[in-house]
Amino acid sequence: MQIAVFVSGRGSNLKTILEHEKLKDLIKVRLVCSDKPDCLAIKIAQEYKIDVRILPKCFDDKSIDELLNTLKEFDIELIVLAGFLKLIPYKLIENYKNKIINIHPALLPSFGGKGMFGMNVHKAVFEASVKVSGATVHFVNEEYDKGLIIAQRCVDISDSNSPEEIASKVLEIEHQLLPEVLLKFAENKIKIINGRVFIIK
Secondary structure, three states: OEEEEEEOOOOHHHHHHHHOHHHOOOOEEEEEEEOOOOOHHHHHHHHOOOEEEEOOOOOOHHHHHHHHHHHHHOOOOEEEEOOOOOOOOHHHHHHOOOOEEEEEOOOOOOOOOOOOOHHHHHHHHHHOOOOEEEEEEEEOOOOOOOOOEEEEEEEEOOOOOOHHHHHHHHHHHHHHHHHHHHHHHHOOOEEEEOOEEEEOO
């Protein structure tokens, strides 16, 4: 399965995908797209000799059409948002229905929505004195973090003394969960039935 990974930051989930042994024969990252040309994820893509496209700060019809053409050129079957901060345009969602997924560093539907990314999420979790956090992989729709949930994993944060400690624990969970979900996509084991997502064993 050929995928594109959209990134805005360090690219740790991108690197996890690229280095995951079970994915190497099933997933090929053909394209990395970013709205931040100087982010560390771009350097990772370049190290692995993956084609990179820099996205505009604001999408318009022309830039969306150019992106769609690029995705088709690379035969992209699935788009993975891995720390990508921009809202995906409706036209892209329409063309890749149930083919765009995102990993979020909390247990949705809590601690999601506009502005809830990175350390903002972990600070909110810490300040709410939540005892359990985790990661969520979900389909992408027109609203931040509102698409159908594919998979989640929890981690105990009851002894965490800072948002940074929570972030570290959750990142470990992200690096486990995202490759597992991608493996299921590659094996065609993700199904939507009656508005719910099922992972076939």
